Amino acid sequence: MPVAMAGTLTNGALPLRLTPNIRVKNAEQLLEKLKRFRRDGTDALQVITDFDATLTQVFIDGQRASSCHSVVENFSGFPQEYKDKANATLAKYQPLEMDPNLPFDTKLKYMNEWWTTSHNLMVAQDIHRDTVEHIVDEAVRNKRFSLREGSHAFLEVCTNLRIPVTVLSAGIQNIIEELLRRESIAGLVPTAHHDTIGEDNMDLDAEEVHVVSNKMLFNEEGRLVDFSSDFIHTLSKKKYLRQYLERNPQRHARHNVLAMGDLITDVSFLEAVPSCKNSIAIGYLNYQEKEDELLESYLDAFDVVILRDGSMDLCKQIIEYAATSETKDAGTESHDSSAVSTGCTGRIAGC
Numbered sequence: 608m609p610v611a612m613a614g615t616l617t618n619g620a621l622p623l624r625l626t627p628n629i630r631v632k633n634a635e636q637l638l639e640k641l642k643r644f645r646r647d648g649t650d651a652l653q654v655i656t657d658f659d660a661t662l663t664q665v666f667i668d669g670q671r672a673s674s675c676h677s678v679v680e681n682f683s684g685f686p687q688e689y690k691d692k693a694n695a696t697l698a699k700y701q702p703l704e705m706d707p708n709l710p711f712d713t714k715l716k717y718m719n720e721w722w723t724t725s726h727n728l729m730v731a732q733d734i735h736r737d738t739v740e741h742i743v744d745e746a747v748r749n750k751r752f753s754l755r756e757g758s759h760a761f762l763e764v765c766t767n768l769r770i771p772v773t774v775l776s777a778g779i780q781n782i783i784e785e786l787l788r789r790e791s792i793a794g795l796v797p798t799a800h801h802d803t804i805g806e807d808n809m810d811l812d813a814e815e816v817h818v819v820s821n822k823m824l825f826n827e828e829g830r831l832v833d834f835s836s837d838f839i840h841t842l843s844k845k846k847y848l849r850q851y852l853e854r855n856p857q858r859h860a861r862h863n864v865l866a867m868g869d870l871i872t873d874v875s876f877l878e879a880v881p882s883c884k885n886s887i888a889i890g891y892l893n894y895q896e897k898e899d900e901l902l903e904s905y906l907d908a909f910d911v912v913i914l915r916d917g918s919m920d921l922c923k924q925i926i927e928y929a930a931t932s933e934t935k936d937a938g939t940e941s942h943d944s945s946a947v948s949t950g951c952t953g954r955i956a957g958c
């Protein structure tokens with residue numbers, strides 16, 4: 608179904624199936640980027656994605672789902688006193704995170720305070736390594752935590768094509784990996800279950816699914832005693848991605864990047880990929896009531912904006928398109944009945 612959009616239609620037919628909740632500001636530019644993805648092939652491609660509200664569903668059966676941190680904070684096995692403190696912490700710092708008028712250094716200080724407080728509260732619960740599985744299990748059973756529709760198929764395609772996926776998250780690595788393990792994500796290279804203080808056993812060579820996030824650290828008795836030393840939050844993702852890529856030359860060298868996030872700051876991490884020559888940024892604008900306020904800025908930041916908690920299908924289509932040979936669809940591209948022409952001129956997210 609063609610997408611009704613504001614702006615002047617171009618003659619750039621996209622080889623993608625676009626559902627009505629998808630917006631593309633500059634279809635011609637997106638088409639050029641897609642062609643470069645395909646021309647360079649899957650060996651040049653990598654995926655870098657946010658986790659909470661990007662790989663995960665925001666609403667499940669109409670109810671608001673949980674983030675990694677709130678999955679832990681709402682676990683029934685923890686006392687109400689802990690939940691109250693965690694909620695008070697959220698209420699204090701979340702408005703500061705969203706405040707566009709705070710200077711960067713001030714906001715950075717608050718974010719470090721927030722992550723410190725939140726993690727210290729978790730450590731005080733004396734969480735056992737095995738409890739992580741129960742925490743995720745309860746949240747999934749209560750329909751508060753789930754991969755986004757199409758995420759499994761997307762990750763499966765990436766794994767089958769040996770396209771590396773880096774999940775760069777301000778959440779909690781152990782929680783993310785547990786959900787991915789439950790979902791039998793074949794390419795997952797888990798690290799969390801073997802971690803104790805001082806170890807860094809990330810498999811830096813695998814072209815598979817890696818999670819880069821805040822890591823729970825357990826002692827020899829399996830008790831949570833700390834988190835990885837520095838915090839990955841919305842303001843520090845870029846720094847950690849740069850460090851990660853420096854330790855991972857295979858990913859560092861791949862110059863085409865498919866990036867996904869639900870916040871505009873999620874794609875600023877592309878600046879941390881020095882080898883990046885071409886990127887396609889997908890933004891999830893999940894809240895319908897925020898569309899009027901935020902859509903224009905999202906269209907400025909992302910090549911494609913997916914509204915209303917939409918699926919991951921378009922991301923999968925992009926990967927599949929990149930994996931097709933140019934000879935295969937030469938002569939058929941312009942006649943693809945599913946392709947639509949959309950867009951108007953404007954800035955597009957790049958490297």
Ligand SMILES: [Mg+2]
Pocket residue numbers: 657658659660661868869870
């Ligand atoms: Mg997110």
